[in-house]
Amino acid sequence: MSEYQYESVTPELLEALKAAAPGHVTYGDEVNEDFERDEMPIYGKVMPQVVVEATSTEEVAAVMKLCNEHHVPVTPRGAGTGLVGGAVPIEGGVLISTAKMNKILSYDTENMVVRVQAGVLLNQLADDAAKQGFLYPPDPGEKFATLGGNVSTNAGGMRAVKYGTTRDYVRAMTVVLPTGEILHLGASVSKSSSGYSLLNLMVGSEGTLGIVTELTLKLIPMPKEVVTLVVLFESLDDCISTVPKLMRSGLQPQALEFMEREIVRLSESYLERSTFPQTYQGSEINAYLLVTFDGDDEEQLSGMIERASEVVLDAGALDVLVADTAQMKKDAWAARSSFLEAIEANTKLLDECDVVVPVNEIAHFLTFVKSIAQDYTFEVKSFGHAGDGNLHIYTCSSDMELEEFRKQVDNFMEKVYAKATELGGQISGEHGIGHGKLPYLEKVAGPVSMRLMKGIKEVFDPNMILNPGKVCYKL
Amino acid sequence: MSEYQYESVTPELLEALKAAAPGHVTYGDEVNEDFERDEMPIYGKVMPQVVVEATSTEEVAAVMKLCNEHHVPVTPRGAGTGLVGGAVPIEGGVLISTAKMNKILSYDTENMVVRVQAGVLLNQLADDAAKQGFLYPPDPGEKFATLGGNVSTNAGGMRAVKYGTTRDYVRAMTVVLPTGEILHLGASVSKSSSGYSLLNLMVGSEGTLGIVTELTLKLIPMPKEVVTLVVLFESLDDCISTVPKLMRSGLQPQALEFMEREIVRLSESYLERSTFPQTYQGSEINAYLLVTFDGDDEEQLSGMIERASEVVLDAGALDVLVADTAQMKKDAWAARSSFLEAIEANTKLLDECDVVVPVNEIAHFLTFVKSIAQDYTFEVKSFGHAGDGNLHIYTCSSDMELEEFRKQVDNFMEKVYAKATELGGQISGEHGIGHGKLPYLEKVAGPVSMRLMKGIKEVFDPNMILNPGKVCYKL
Numbered sequence: 001m002s003e004y005q006y007e008s009v010t011p012e013l014l015e016a017l018k019a020a021a022p023g024h025v026t027y028g029d030e031v032n033e034d035f036e037r038d039e040m041p042i043y044g045k046v047m048p049q050v051v052v053e054a055t056s057t058e059e060v061a062a063v064m065k066l067c068n069e070h071h072v073p074v075t076p077r078g079a080g081t082g083l084v085g086g087a088v089p090i091e092g093g094v095l096i097s098t099a100k101m102n103k104i105l106s107y108d109t110e111n112m113v114v115r116v117q118a119g120v121l122l123n124q125l126a127d128d129a130a131k132q133g134f135l136y137p138p139d140p141g142e143k144f145a146t147l148g149g150n151v152s153t154n155a156g157g158m159r160a161v162k163y164g165t166t167r168d169y170v171r172a173m174t175v176v177l178p179t180g181e182i183l184h185l186g187a188s189v190s191k192s193s194s195g196y197s198l199l200n201l202m203v204g205s206e207g208t209l210g211i212v213t214e215l216t217l218k219l220i221p222m223p224k225e226v227v228t229l230v231v232l233f234e235s236l237d238d239c240i241s242t243v244p245k246l247m248r249s250g251l252q253p254q255a256l257e258f259m260e261r262e263i264v265r266l267s268e269s270y271l272e273r274s275t276f277p278q279t280y281q282g283s284e285i286n287a288y289l290l291v292t293f294d295g296d297d298e299e300q301l302s303g304m305i306e307r308a309s310e311v312v313l314d315a316g317a318l319d320v321l322v323a324d325t326a327q328m329k330k331d332a333w334a335a336r337s338s339f340l341e342a343i344e345a346n347t348k349l350l351d352e353c354d355v356v357v358p359v360n361e362i363a364h365f366l367t368f369v370k371s372i373a374q375d376y377t378f379e380v381k382s383f384g385h386a387g388d389g390n391l392h393i394y395t396c397s398s399d400m401e402l403e404e405f406r407k408q409v410d411n412f413m414e415k416v417y418a419k420a421t422e423l424g425g426q427i428s429g430e431h432g433i434g435h436g437k438l439p440y441l442e443k444v445a446g447p448v449s450m451r452l453m454k455g456i457k458e459v460f461d462p463n464m465i466l467n468p469g470k471v472c473y474k475l
Numbered sequence: 476m477s478e479y480q481y482e483s484v485t486p487e488l489l490e491a492l493k494a495a496a497p498g499h500v501t502y503g504d505e506v507n508e509d510f511e512r513d514e515m516p517i518y519g520k521v522m523p524q525v526v527v528e529a530t531s532t533e534e535v536a537a538v539m540k541l542c543n544e545h546h547v548p549v550t551p552r553g554a555g556t557g558l559v560g561g562a563v564p565i566e567g568g569v570l571i572s573t574a575k576m577n578k579i580l581s582y583d584t585e586n587m588v589v590r591v592q593a594g595v596l597l598n599q600l601a602d603d604a605a606k607q608g609f610l611y612p613p614d615p616g617e618k619f620a621t622l623g624g625n626v627s628t629n630a631g632g633m634r635a636v637k638y639g640t641t642r643d644y645v646r647a648m649t650v651v652l653p654t655g656e657i658l659h660l661g662a663s664v665s666k667s668s669s670g671y672s673l674l675n676l677m678v679g680s681e682g683t684l685g686i687v688t689e690l691t692l693k694l695i696p697m698p699k700e701v702v703t704l705v706v707l708f709e710s711l712d713d714c715i716s717t718v719p720k721l722m723r724s725g726l727q728p729q730a731l732e733f734m735e736r737e738i739v740r741l742s743e744s745y746l747e748r749s750t751f752p753q754t755y756q757g758s759e760i761n762a763y764l765l766v767t768f769d770g771d772d773e774e775q776l777s778g779m780i781e782r783a784s785e786v787v788l789d790a791g792a793l794d795v796l797v798a799d800t801a802q803m804k805k806d807a808w809a810a811r812s813s814f815l816e817a818i819e820a821n822t823k824l825l826d827e828c829d830v831v832v833p834v835n836e837i838a839h840f841l842t843f844v845k846s847i848a849q850d851y852t853f854e855v856k857s858f859g860h861a862g863d864g865n866l867h868i869y870t871c872s873s874d875m876e877l878e879e880f881r882k883q884v885d886n887f888m889e890k891v892y893a894k895a896t897e898l899g900g901q902i903s904g905e906h907g908i909g910h911g912k913l914p915y916l917e918k919v920a921g922p923v924s925m926r927l928m929k930g931i932k933e934v935f936d937p938n939m940i941l942n943p944g945k946v947c948y949k950l
Contacts (some may be wrong), residue, residue, distance in 0.1 A: 005838035008504050031932065056628075069659075100678060101814065109720040110723075110833070110834065110835035111719070111833045111834055111835060112722065112723070153668050154667070154668045154669075154672075156666045156668075158663070160666060161665075164643070164665075166667075166668055167672075168639070168643065168674075177923070181923050183923055183924065185832070186901075187899050187900055187901050187925075188833050188899050189638075189831040189832065189833055189862075189863065189864050189865075189899070189900055189901055189904075190635070190636075190863045190864075191631045191635060191640055191677050191831050191860075191863050191901070191904035192629070192679075192831065192901040192903070192904060193628050193629045193630075193903045193904060193905050193906060193907045193908075194633075194901045194902050194903045194908065194916060194920070195679075195908055195916050195920055195924065195928055195946055195947060196676060196680055196684075196928045196946070196947065197629075197642075197675055197676065197678070198924060198927060198928070200642075200672055200675035200678075200933075201671060201672065201676050202666050203672070203675075204667075204671065204672050205671055209671075220725075221723060222725075223626065223725070242583040244586070246785070247587065248584070248585075248587070248696060249696070250695075250696035250697075250698070250699070250771060256793070264567065264620075288807060294726060296778075297778075300775060300778075303771075303772075303775075308796060326558070356664040356665075356666050357664065358583070358585070358586045358663050358664055359585065359586055360585035360586060364728050385666075385903050388664065388666050389663045389664050389665075389666075390666050391662075397491070397935070409478070411881070420847055424662050424664070425662055425664055426662050426666070426667040426670045427665055427668045427669050428667070428669045429664075429666035429668060430666060430668050431667045431668060433668075433669065433670055441669060441670055444669070445669070445670055448652070448656050449660075449670065449673060451659065452673060452934060452935065453670055453671045453673070455934030455935075456671060456676075456931055456934055459927060459930030459933075459934060460927065460930075460932075461933055471670055472670060472671065
């Protein structure tokens, strides 16, 4: 039994919740089934007793305060696009959705920041900022995630190789603590050395230390020109060993993705469109680099293309294709962006991890993964962000029994995580821990780190009611 | 009386400390007087009972463990160049200096990181990295600070406007906890979403949560070309209002400093060299922007100079001077870099703050500071990082009594901090809180943030012995 005592929502508390968030509370049979899980159903489905679709910081705070007083567990949720069970209400209780807090509040064009509610979707901000001449650089594959969710997992994405992860764009936030207190952290300015960085602690804490309700995010001027190169390789080894050379060149690609033959074909077949060549002058193409550069003018980009081509051809590439029209860029990136969808469409049971390894260890690591994959019944598919070593490894089966799949995946993941750690990596680059990856984090982070994390959790959440059993302690 | 009980170093403990760090322990009269204070003597001078000049993580850990067991306070110290009393051993006890842990351990050129001991000086790494073709971007004014100290205050500096602060370059660290446990945080990789970011919590915690002993820092390829522009203005208002325009242009200056007439003359007189023009076609020059751009080739930089000149001349600059020879760049930056030294040489009593305000509020803020400065006996001198709104405001007197100076400065600083906060700023951009700025942080951060910070401190340091009375709680 858990060391924590949680209470259920009583009829009296339900009435109090309805009064705190009038018109935004559903309960029992009324609750939409979407709220029982995130995008990775293998991490469980549990219905919350009550759902509050909050529309303001004050509503979130009032609900949180009531639940804290009554020791009722609360699970925060954005768009539910997570992959580690972080938004699954594993103890039932109340689920607070921020999805309806979806207003872009204001731009400060002189200081180049935007203030948004936490439920604004990534693509909603990206499109709107573009109209103002700005780029919001973080670019995770899932464009329908909320920005609050992105902050909670420190989401990375394609452009992290040049522009960094979500953490680097969070200037300030409003957060509701597990006690119901409202806290403003940070400022619109870029520098701070004003006490412990509670802001940075909150980023990546997966809704366990507070519920982010508002964000001030850094923007950059929209680069004027963008070009994508498709680089063809006969072998994965050549492809991967090109990456550190490109990074050392000083060229600063905006994105740098590697793709293996098999997953490219799967995605093309899913999209019913052939985008990438399969052979080059009689040689089979087994690996691709997809490289994007941005810059101020065509001339600068021409220079970059030329220098990049030299680097990759010297490193063993077969050829370089330049996607310089809008349609060609769109097609190339559409194929890359559909990997997860293509995998999902072709499999019944799915699990994944998103380890990070040093960029010069990617080939070594993938060779290891392929060699052990043979010992399991499921199929293994992988792709990833070559520029920062963040790899996505999928285990897929359409015919295994769930229990056997889980058992084998657990065994496989342990080996994968151990290898990534041995190579000096991290167990998650951008998806987080949730409750699905907690046992692995415990092994890798060790007891001292886990003790400190749990201690921090207790400081923020004395009753341990906010997103219980996630990230840093088991129930 | 303090709520905390601290013990003195007994003869028995002294023997145990000597055994733990043989040859590296001094005590009583042997202790070098430098260890009683940092660079800002107004924040107190207290001699430690014992100094340990540690040479390894293991020595730090052994000393820390003994002190924790005996409830003896420990103050960590790098080069002692701090400005807020952070390294003053206000409770006596043991001071652990990391200055002798000054080895650059290894470069990983493929992943572009360097591993160093925490006592390596900033200029030592900068010079060494340059020989390998790399730039370590953080560039605080004080080049003789240790990297451990830079990490502890999240030091910023001149190049933060393009490259960010120290936080952005810390990939991994070895840290000795107040309990004496050794913890490794982070990895050489750039992305992580693997539990609470203890690494980011440690950055900027000013040696209160642990003693950093080793760091893995991100490097970037050395930019091939660098050019500095000196932009002349008749008024400070025109000068400052140019800044957001330059930032919006997408040109990304590496550094962007503003300087007022008076401090430039002071610095030139201190250096006995005249560098900047004082008039332009009959107009008096009252403010300067010092702008540095870096890039890949001369052609790209020529384009940048041209575009930047257009922007600043449109915004009201009188003229733009291009410092494109090594000597001209050196002279221009030498004048800027000597501001603090020039002030120190000309004053007996000195205090300062390093608030941050939004870049479009700099002029507004400085006008406020000048207007209230008239109410005080001391002189006020200011300069700062225009690109990120981080301003350095100095209060200087050579004839006031200490007590009166302190009283007036306290009154002045309260108003300055309140104004910066009102404008959406932060009370320290890069110097930190130490114990000198603690009362101001309490006012600005508020009781909830202070409670959380102190709670975190207790999690890491149950006996509250590491750097007591700094950052987040008074003794």
